[in-house]
Amino acid sequence: EKATPSNFIRDIMVEDLHSGKHDTIITRFPPEPNGYLHIGHAKSIFINFSLADEFNGKTNLRFDDTNPLKEDIEFVESIKEDVKWLGYEWENLFFASNYFDVMYEKAILLIKKGLAYVEDLSADEIREYRGTLTEPGKESPSRNRSIEENLDLFTRMKNGEFANGEKVLRAKIDMSSPNINLRDPVLYRISHATHHNTGDKWCIYPMYAFAHPIEDAIEGITHSLCTVEFEDQRPLYNWVVEKCEMESKPRQIEFGRLNLTNTVMSKRKLKQLVEENIVDGWDDPRLPTISGLRRRGFTPEAIRAFCEELAISKSSGAVDVQMLEHFIREDLKLKAPRTMAVLKPLKVVITNYPEGQVEMLDAEINPEVPEMGTRQIPFSREIYIEKEDFMENPPKKYFRLFPGNEVRLKHAYFIKCEDVIKDENGEVIELHCTYDPETKSGTGFTGRKVKGTIHWVEATKAIPAEFRLYNSLILDEEEDEDGTFLDHINPNSLEIAKGFVEPNMKSAEANDKFQFFRHGYFNVDPKHSTKDSLVFNRVVSLKSSFKL
Template structure:
């Protein structure tokens, strides 16, 4: 297994390209960029790109820009800009330059004018549907627009008037003039500008025409001097247009685009559109709901940047499509927390136990290790008195064979405390078990040197007189099947058990826990104190991951 802070991924063909380019003198300094569109929050798939771009440049002493591709004001918002900046910084990276596509709108306009003057762009009056229908198919060529042969002067005039706001949305577009018979549909006169009367988060109302992403993106890379423009495989067919834009717009720098396979996780929604739908339809509690695979959701759930970075390095960078088991991500958070998280006790489904032979009114404070795997974390004191809580499923009135927990007449060890024996079962009016009456053996206290008889069962517990009431949120995947199946409506496939809330108790020391503190609760898993909903008097714990998995790296 790769160490959590080892910066060498399992495979990275792009790194090999960088090495070759440097050795051949093709580039002098590596410049990469992470270019999100500010139309939603980042998810775990973006983390893979962040780690790749920042660590690749860092390894070769280059630079990485954070650039917002904000060319569609209808879907963009300052909220998304700020969340992206926060996520990148939380993952542990600092950008060398912070830019916006909108910083270059004037330069992009000038390059579009250059294309018109070269006879390589024209204004089209067709509707979006007409343009779509005339582009042809993978097996048949497209049909030329009736406006394709407008004169340069006419196109310049119309494009100027588009900028001046003389036309309604969708009334006219500017298209690149390339080849309507090209086998690559992306070269069949793609739209490069559209009329859009919308307020922009960065430029206000200065513009009413906006460049298309596929036109703006290569220009941004060239303006910033990006050497290796790294994107996912769905942009591979766009690379010829990317190169065409750089060449025909006569950009002084010549970046190159390289594609890698995007991250796909089992049982995980990886579509930003679908994630936004979950938020808009209030299926989840916002973008940072711990069930969301967003970076902010993973952070609120309790994932650490170290675990996410290690996961991204381990999956590597390849060109072949594949699906990663979600248990692999869970493996890395376990590996990160096993030496960091304080071991503590909590009861999620409490059943009261009265120890009848323990002195009334007495409380003793028992010494217990904070983390048996990390002695440096020391010890703590926990209270023990006549009344405690155990998990209700740690008791059975009529147990099956080889049941080693508590049942009438059986003896178990309380973790860090004493042996207790069940003597009596108290039931409520409905016949349900309401309370257990037990006795304890005062000679069997943990750590006292007791070497007598053995018991097979050890139970966790919480002292009833000092316990702090708490809520525990337990999670399952939002989609309980691979998200590639679109045979049903997306919202119809939401897992109704994706969130389950249980109310129980934690040790009194947990009252001091702050939002973001992480603990291993015995038998239940790793938990994070919810940074939004938790208070000292009413702590809320999000389960990050269960304790064990069969997955191995």
């Protein structure tokens, strides 16, 4: 599948303005409120809003809510929130369900023109009659019903005289068309269900292929942008616009659907993960949903920059999730304050540091942005370092702590490991080190060099915190066609560590973002973090081999 760069769409818009076909550009983002938005939707939002904006045009947010069974007001609210959070303002907020009256009238018009008929065949029979790519379809016995009979049956469908599936309304187009979408597609189905907006007013609902072009035409959409799988439906889209005598003639244009490696994007699968409690809600930080990315610590700026890159690159197939990560690193590099956090702590006692003394050390908040100033961090006889920064029997080229070795403590002093304390199982539980007061950071000490610099936090004032480290939700395969994606779930997609952060983190608020020295970028989890028990989500680690 080839991704279509959006500049091809821009070219069409430019031409349509030049030729006078349109004097303004109107687009729409038309989500079905049957789930939360994901990063694929962000691509669609970006294309629709930014193209219209380039031409001083307008973009509507339209809920494509024509299927009462799957839709819910919770989804409507979350979609509005996500679009706003991404930084877009819609011109109008519309619900397709508010057009049900017009759609019904248009269906009647088609029947009166002899272009639609009520079908008695079951869904299975309709499929069977439809034929295949190599075999033409067969005409149904219902196809030759009189207009009067069709009008009567359709009215009775609307009045609730039939059960679900008993009848449908079909377009009368061409059962031998090489395009299967034109073999008398279904326009209306019966569904005795309460709709989130229209309640019990209707028991017949329009199909997407019929409803969407009418929605676009009603709103005066000039360019109806959708993903490539709708390409074969374009002739039907045009048929509906023409035969329903819509005044405005929107043009459907397709662009490449976004797929990301190592995750799932279809709402059906996302929903399954949520409903089976495999993840912590639609906003689980491992999900590619907008709310998941937000909770993970992504910013709207990073997501928009990613979409912009997609729009200009001609890459096809699944996009490497590392490309998305590249943009959040770029965005946070200069924005996020830097601080130290110990994720898996090991106590260190500095035996020659005076007992009871605490000194405050100066540390830059972000060395790349000196205007961000400095912070004060306490130092004393007891600190925590990372368990992984000590090895009793290190391999060659291990420059961190080991017995007899000296390292630099970031922002503080050199310390040297003198003694290793173990518990009865032989597990290292504490280190005894000495420090050299001459080596204080910032004093210009050059007497000797050490190869390793490690981070730490002062033990008596450190704040305990939980760190949630994420790995790909899906191993190797992005998605499986046969629906067994659950077999590919990474059992280690979430790792929880309990450690400490600097005391100045006590003022950290939900969604504050930090760079933890050597560990990466972290976000204060808006769902589980509290003043008394901080929870940080790792957005992304610091380094990657990924290149744009």
